[in-house]
Amino acid sequence: MEELINKIKNNITLSPQAKEHIYSISKERTISKGEILIRQGQAVKKTFFVIDGCLRSYCTDKNDKEHTLQFAIKGWWISDFIAIYNNEPAILTVECITDSKIIEFNAKDLDEIHSLFPEFEAFQRKNLERHVVSLHKRILNQLKLTAPERYNLFLEQYPDIEKHTPNYHIASFLGITQQSLSRIRVEKARK
Amino acid sequence: MEELINKIKNNITLSPQAKEHIYSISKERTISKGEILIRQGQAVKKTFFVIDGCLRSYCTDKNDKEHTLQFAIKGWWISDFIAIYNNEPAILTVECITDSKIIEFNAKDLDEIHSLFPEFEAFQRKNLERHVVSLHKRILNQLKLTAPERYNLFLEQYPDIEKHTPNYHIASFLGITQQSLSRIRVEKARK
DNA sequence: TGATTTTCTTACCATAGGGTAATTTTTATC
């Protein structure tokens, strides 16, 4: 829990009341590999902050193939923000991929926090700005890089994830099949 | 200018002083097709709100091939947010693709507006939330849809852009070549 | 440790989309 408090304090001044409020609306949870936190098709009530471990969000297409939108590690937020924003059932599944420690919030509580404690607006805005920038980069990389280039970049950006998640999850994040990733890895090792 | 004011008023209560301030930091401009507003490699000082017309932002890869990150039409914001956020030279070029009317801001002024008039925090947060959701969708579509599917979706989502922008811009947004798009269009017409 | 399951690799062929270049069509300009 301190991880989140510190993260907030890096951005805004946190009053004791606000801090108290955060405690009151959050729940620290330990979850294990394989647990599903949000399931495609169901209502999305929660948003998660990762203290330790790794989660991912993915959707499935008409052929049941999985496509990973996000890996979330220490210090990241994860949920189905599309569903929350549009107030629709989840199109994503959020899954725990290594035993993890998370903080759970009701999405509704997190939204209301801004009217209760307006100082959170700035915190949230900065989170969102950073998020937008990383999504812009992701889109540009997808457009301009080859699959091997994207894989190398992934290894730089998520050095820890690679150890814990199967290759087919990484492939589904990069937009290729696990077989292609396998070939890329062979090619890379050969050099 | 009223377009922007109304947009703001849809989200927050706008005090006369705040309104006055917006006028003081903005400049309405008419720009013509082909004008470059932000140039790759140069410092990014401005952010633009589109009143009418169409702009796009793109980057070029090592082979000088263009990749469109965004089309901005009436009511959208456009700039190189990656560069602004990281305080780096532009990696994007922002170009006017049909004669347009825009409102120009200094990115710095737009950032400072939040400390001067905290009521803007909520407005900006909501903008960013919407933006994040649309980027999530874009990434998922890129991962799970075929090129023809993405093109059809594009036509639904940007019915006006199609009329005004050359196909190779659309292709570069979809992540395919103009030749592929041409084939897709032929195939589509054949049905 | 042995059995089972999961993950990864490899091989084969199929296909979507790319690259170059020529041609046609459309749009802009004088």
Place this chain on the structure above:
DNA sequence: GATAAAAATTACCCTATGGTAAGAAAATCA
């Protein structure tokens, strides 16, 4: 309206990645 420029199409062949399937390796579990 004639000319030039820009954009779109088409044709050809090529390459990267996909799909299926089988086998190898690694991880898990009893």
